[in-house]
Amino acid sequence: MTKVLKLLVFLWVLLCPTLSYECRAEVPKVFQIQVNISEKGTNEKIPMAVCVLQPLQTAVQTDLNGFATLKDIPEGRYQLEVKYVGYQPYKLAIELKKDLQLNVVLVPQTLALKEVTVTAR
Secondary structure, three states: OHHHHHHHHHHHHHHHHHHHHHHHHOOOOEEEEEEEEEEOOOOOEOOOOEEEEEOOOEEEEOOOOOEEEEEEEEOEEEEEEEEOOOEOOEEEEEEEOOOEEEEEEEOEOOOOOOOOOOOOO
């Protein structure tokens, strides 16, 4: 009986570290990206801007303070796109290896229209 017990303890000591290493190796690393969006020149925060992470197609909107968080993003290479009506789109290539905090400054975009003349009949 003691030989059997010693054999079981030996096998447990031999196999336990190997099994626990295999379990840890399969857990994917995930990170988050915090984005703070403001306007160039005035530094006013931009609420409801859309932040899209390509190629995951993960999207979030900024809150009333111009802040958004993309959560549970696996390690890898991505492109962050920030869009808001009346501003030039912002694009940034990201290699995600840790949590990121980004300050994005959007540039207002003016649309020039041709002159229109209205005449009455």
